[in-house]
Amino acid sequence: MLEHLIAGFAAALSPANILFCLIGVTIGTVIGVLPGIGPVAGTAMLIPFTFGMNPATAMIMLAGIYYGTMYGGSTTSILMNLPGESASVITCLDGYQMARKGRAGAALGISAIGSFIAGTLSVAGLMFLAPPLAGFALKFGPPEYFALMVLGMTLVVALVGQALIKGLIAGAFGILLGTVGVDPTSGIERFSYGIPTLLDGISFVSVSVGLFAIAEVLEMAEEPSRSPSYIDKISNLLPNKQDWKDSAPPILRGSLIGFFVGVMPGAGATIASMMSYAAEKKLSKHPEKFGTGMIEGVAAPESANNSAAGGALIPLLTLGVPGSGTTAVMLGAMLIHGLRPGPLLFDKHPDFVWTVIASMYIGNALLLILNLPLVGIWARLLKIPPVKLIPLILAFSVIGVFTVNNNLAEVWIMLIFGILGYFMKKLKFPPAPVVLALVLTPLMENALQQSLQMSHQDFSIFFTRPISLAFLVLALFSVFGPLGRQLWTKARSAKA
Numbered sequence: 406m407l408e409h410l411i412a413g414f415a416a417a418l419s420p421a422n423i424l425f426c427l428i429g430v431t432i433g434t435v436i437g438v439l440p441g442i443g444p445v446a447g448t449a450m451l452i453p454f455t456f457g458m459n460p461a462t463a464m465i466m467l468a469g470i471y472y473g474t475m476y477g478g479s480t481t482s483i484l485m486n487l488p489g490e491s492a493s494v495i496t497c498l499d500g501y502q503m504a505r506k507g508r509a510g511a512a513l514g515i516s517a518i519g520s521f522i523a524g525t526l527s528v529a530g531l532m533f534l535a536p537p538l539a540g541f542a543l544k545f546g547p548p549e550y551f552a553l554m555v556l557g558m559t560l561v562v563a564l565v566g567q568a569l570i571k572g573l574i575a576g577a578f579g580i581l582l583g584t585v586g587v588d589p590t591s592g593i594e595r596f597s598y599g600i601p602t603l604l605d606g607i608s609f610v611s612v613s614v615g616l617f618a619i620a621e622v623l624e625m626a627e628e629p630s631r632s633p634s635y636i637d638k639i640s641n642l643l644p645n646k647q648d649w650k651d652s653a654p655p656i657l658r659g660s661l662i663g664f665f666v667g668v669m670p671g672a673g674a675t676i677a678s679m680m681s682y683a684a685e686k687k688l689s690k691h692p693e694k695f696g697t698g699m700i701e702g703v704a705a706p707e708s709a710n711n712s713a714a715g716g717a718l719i720p721l722l723t724l725g726v727p728g729s730g731t732t733a734v735m736l737g738a739m740l741i742h743g744l745r746p747g748p749l750l751f752d753k754h755p756d757f758v759w760t761v762i763a764s765m766y767i768g769n770a771l772l773l774i775l776n777l778p779l780v781g782i783w784a785r786l787l788k789i790p791p792v793k794l795i796p797l798i799l800a801f802s803v804i805g806v807f808t809v810n811n812n813l814a815e816v817w818i819m820l821i822f823g824i825l826g827y828f829m830k831k832l833k834f835p836p837a838p839v840v841l842a843l844v845l846t847p848l849m850e851n852a853l854q855q856s857l858q859m860s861h862q863d864f865s866i867f868f869t870r871p872i873s874l875a876f877l878v879l880a881l882f883s884v885f886g887p888l889g890r891q892l893w894t895k896a897r898s899a900k901a
Contacts, residue, residue: 406532413759417767422465422760425458429466430768433473434775437493438481444474444731452738460742461757465764467738471731472524472714472765475674476772479516479707483509485798487618492674492710494840495682497617499695499702506698514643515652515700516707517776523660523708524769527715530664532762535719535751545669547855548866552876553669554849557676558842559883575829576838582607583846590854602814611806611818612843616836618802619823624830625791643777644700652704655685659708666709667716674710674717679841681709683883696835715765722746722758 478493
């Protein structure tokens with residue numbers, strides 16, 4: 406392994422490979438900043454430019470776009486409450502509140518540093534753990550995926566804040582939105598009302614941009630000429646000692662959670678970031694402060710989504726199974742270049758595999774070099790007065806949502822959810838559970854129907870398979886754990 410890695414670094418450090426690695430991570434960062442485009446579309450758009458390239462060079466650039474997008478997605482989430490891509494939605498919760506407190510620099514800095522640490526750890530995991538983890542991922546069938554999605558759905562409880570009832574209502578609304586479209590098994594239309602755009606379901610991008618960005622714009626429009634107090638003075642552009650103390654454990658935990666979630670095909674960086682955030686909130690001594698500008702709420706999800714990108718390459722390279730939309734595009738690119746991912750790839754083409762792995766170490770270092778010096782520049786965007794910032798956010802939002810499918814109807818959906826999000830903010834309904842439930846519901850429903858078809862409608866299939874049962878038990882602990890702790894605390898205080 407060491408010999409292969411040294412040979413991989415020798416190839417990855419060639420001028421051509423470094424250049425295309427830099428191009429990939431730079432484009433990925435820009436795609437992450439711009440809302441709506443996402444890593445799938447960005448990677449797919451650049452595949453034609455790889456024709457005629459060396460296969461390793463082509464994959465170095467495409468992989469750079471993939472994990473570079475995870476870096477860039479945090480920028481607009483922190484500065485504008487506008488998630489650049491789906492994995493950055495959770496970053497909005499505390500990142501934007503840090504910016505409003507004048508700590509945009511610290512949020513951007515810990516995001517970049519945490520992303521670098523997590524990305525590097527995930528590449529190390531890719532090297533050492535690829536074969537055994539790939540074998541574990543093979544054991545996942547529809548029942549295991551359903552149980553995993555149930556566990557993910559219980560994280561709604563961790564995202565609702567103090568208003569439990571309102572948070573659960575928001576989650577139920579998200580589940581309702583997730584059922585819109587064609588039934589995956591029967592092909593029957595549901596809640597589409599003859600609108601062609603709704604046949605494929607309600608776009609996650611339209612809903613998230615509407616609930617977060619457009620709702621924020623409407624609130625800013627109430628007093629467009631008043632400059633918020635948090636933009637008057639920006640200092641501490643890098644995390645201080647206390648920030649490091651608070652962020653180090655979440656970065657490591659987020660890296661582990663993201664990596665193992667990324668290995669599971671179909672889970673992805675979005676679920677990894679949500680699980681990481683929920684874990685930090687459960688472990689925190691002050692969970693009630695999450696959503697008010699806790700740096701742990703930025704460090705954990707940003708580390709998780711970058712680590713998940715490295716983890717997702719394990720099933721792709723070792724099994725030929727794409728774990729996400731982006732890795733599916735990368736699978737197509739590898740086949741175009743005459744490479745077939747699978748168990749024999751490491752034996753037949755070790756030069757290709759280890760060059761790509763070595764390039765990811767280099768790419769993460771390049772991203773840190775690119776992002777940290779720009780922290781001050783990004784932070785200064787907060788000095789733009791709202792009257793000028795509002796049209797800028799609206800333009801980004803409309804362009805981002807429209808370019809996903811070149812569909813004007815999705816822009817209208819975004820505006821409708823923007824108005825809805827504005828009233829949700831006024832009535833103290835949290836938007837995050839809506840987004841989480843919308844993402845998980847179609848995946849959970851599809852896995853449920855496939856599982857029941859396997860078992861001939863016997864629900865015991867979820868309890869007789871060890872992995873599925875383990876996830877369901879964890880889901881029960883996730884739901885009833887906080888209630889149990891609360892009752893235990895009350896009992897101890899009453900006894901005292």
